[in-house]
Amino acid sequence: MKGSLAIVGLGPGLLDYMTPCAMKAIAKAEYVLGHSTYLKPLIPLLEGKQVISSTMGKEVDRARQAIDLARTHHVAIVSGGDAGVYGMASIVLEVLEHDGADIPVEIVPGITAANAAASRLGSPLSGDFAVISLSDLLTPLEVIEARLDAVFTLGIPVVLYNPKSRGRPHNLALAVSLARKHLKPETPVGIVRNALREDEATRVTTLGEIETIMDKIDMHTAVIIGGAESRIWRRGDDVKGIITPRGYHKKYVY
Amino acid sequence: MKGSLAIVGLGPGLLDYMTPCAMKAIAKAEYVLGHSTYLKPLIPLLEGKQVISSTMGKEVDRARQAIDLARTHHVAIVSGGDAGVYGMASIVLEVLEHDGADIPVEIVPGITAANAAASRLGSPLSGDFAVISLSDLLTPLEVIEARLDAVFTLGIPVVLYNPKSRGRPHNLALAVSLARKHLKPETPVGIVRNALREDEATRVTTLGEIETIMDKIDMHTAVIIGGAESRIWRRGDDVKGIITPRGYHKKYVY
Numbered sequence: 001m002k003g004s005l006a007i008v009g010l011g012p013g014l015l016d017y018m019t020p021c022a023m024k025a026i027a028k029a030e031y032v033l034g035h036s037t038y039l040k041p042l043i044p045l046l047e048g049k050q051v052i053s054s055t056m057g058k059e060v061d062r063a064r065q066a067i068d069l070a071r072t073h074h075v076a077i078v079s080g081g082d083a084g085v086y087g088m089a090s091i092v093l094e095v096l097e098h099d100g101a102d103i104p105v106e107i108v109p110g111i112t113a114a115n116a117a118a119s120r121l122g123s124p125l126s127g128d129f130a131v132i133s134l135s136d137l138l139t140p141l142e143v144i145e146a147r148l149d150a151v152f153t154l155g156i157p158v159v160l161y162n163p164k165s166r167g168r169p170h171n172l173a174l175a176v177s178l179a180r181k182h183l184k185p186e187t188p189v190g191i192v193r194n195a196l197r198e199d200e201a202t203r204v205t206t207l208g209e210i211e212t213i214m215d216k217i218d219m220h221t222a223v224i225i226g227g228a229e230s231r232i233w234r235r236g237d238d239v240k241g242i243i244t245p246r247g248y249h250k251k252y253v254y
Numbered sequence: 255m256k257g258s259l260a261i262v263g264l265g266p267g268l269l270d271y272m273t274p275c276a277m278k279a280i281a282k283a284e285y286v287l288g289h290s291t292y293l294k295p296l297i298p299l300l301e302g303k304q305v306i307s308s309t310m311g312k313e314v315d316r317a318r319q320a321i322d323l324a325r326t327h328h329v330a331i332v333s334g335g336d337a338g339v340y341g342m343a344s345i346v347l348e349v350l351e352h353d354g355a356d357i358p359v360e361i362v363p364g365i366t367a368a369n370a371a372a373s374r375l376g377s378p379l380s381g382d383f384a385v386i387s388l389s390d391l392l393t394p395l396e397v398i399e400a401r402l403d404a405v406f407t408l409g410i411p412v413v414l415y416n417p418k419s420r421g422r423p424h425n426l427a428l429a430v431s432l433a434r435k436h437l438k439p440e441t442p443v444g445i446v447r448n449a450l451r452e453d454e455a456t457r458v459t460t461l462g463e464i465e466t467i468m469d470k471i472d473m474h475t476a477v478i479i480g481g482a483e484s485r486i487w488r489r490g491d492d493v494k495g496i497i498t499p500r501g502y503h504k505k506y507v508y
Contacts, residue, residue, distance in 0.1 A: 021270045089377035098508040109373035119363035123343035130384040138501030246344045247392030254352040
């Protein structure tokens with residue numbers, strides 16, 4: 001019997017932000033593998049399926065197991081957000097390539113944290129942007145540091161993934177100091193914790209004042225540092241979010 | 255009567271890749287505004303609604319009209335991909351801010367072209383990446399040029415949006431020459447035209463050989479230039495796509 005492997009991006013977490021294509025891939029699967037956190041909202045969809053839940057640090061094992069099962073079964077391996085951005089797509093394809101098996105693979109895209117978080121802040125990205133992770137588990141800190149130093153010279157919004165964790169409390173302060181080399185203190189900064197989930201929390205501040213909210217930032221938080229054109233979106237005295245203009249204001253009168 | 259405004263990202267085009275949240279926002283709307291291209295796949299959802307279709311270059315007018323209607327009606331203004339990445343979110347919020355009206359606004363995220371295209375190429379992004387548009391309609395070409403020159407020094411994958419159009423055939427050649435300053439000729443390049451739509455076309459080549467497919471690149475194409483770690487994904491002699499490793503191979507044996 002021929003199996004198949006779907007590498008599925010679930011989006012930010014709630015079923016409301018998952019695509020029908022992702023749902024179909026899970027419906028088709030006999031085996032569903034993933035990190036326990038991301039499997040939890042899927043429980044309504046997993047009845048009758050073999051569910052293999054694992055934790056962080058076991059990605060290579062999870063990839064190997066998914067491929068082994070997919071020789072003869074329909075398998076879905078799931079990631080939060082998009083599987084091709086800090087998800088399982090790379091490691092699964094690397095292990096598959098090494099294995100050499102001829103298994104049909106489908107990668108189902110999902111909404112990655114950058115866009116989920118941005119939607120809660122107004123329009124902080126708008127156009128060109130970059131995604132940089134502060135996790136040095138797999139990427140050396142010197143590489144991350146050099147990337148940050150260079151990316152903040154572009155003047156475009158930068159989304160920081162994995163900004164802080166118990167093992168790495170200092171990388172965020174490093175990123176902030178590098179941003180401050182190139183961007184003004186008034187540059188807007190937005191943080192979104194658990195974007196589009198039930199306990200979502202959003203804050204807007206500036207690069208000059210970010211220390212006031214550093215304690216609110218953890219591994220479930222996306223940090224968006226505005227670009228040279230970004231500004232705070234206000235309605236009266238209320239801070240609503242961040243707008244990075246597209247450039248229409250240089251050509252049109254509103 | 256109180257209105258509302260939903261700024262909706264539709265994803266790559268087919269309803270299968272649109273979120274339930276996006277569908278609900280459209281279902282709620284009495285008026286749906288958007289570019290004719292992106293409204294077309296929505297036709298099954300638009301029965302009984304007032305649909306206002308416009309073309310490129312009319313974004314400020316469309317934003318203004320959406321806001322006017324949203325004072326007293328439920329309105330959805332739609333963008334292909336994600337509304338916060340080269341979509342309508344920024345201009346709508348800018349016009350709304352200028353207008354001062356107190357209209358409830360919801361931004362519904364969608365899958366942007368970078369992630370839709372990447373899913374068709376395997377895992378070309380994997381981690382850190384940047385999105386840069388080659389359209390100089392609203393951004394001066396000198397700014398784009400400086401950004402490209404800097405972004406290719408990061409060694410991370412870069413997704414080029416709006417790589418070519420009738421009015422701007424040369425910006426892509428410029429981007430390629432800047433990439434070549436910093437990246438090896440073997441650097442994989444993937445192009446995806448109409449990602450996840452019925453007439454999708456995908457190709458994989460290298461930075462050194464990209465001229466062989468330049469004529470296949472148009473305004474509906476996303477161009478993904480790999481980073482320093484990216485390589486071509488093969489199964490036997492078949493080129494399947496592009497893998498940018500996460501870094502597990504430095505720590506684990508597969």
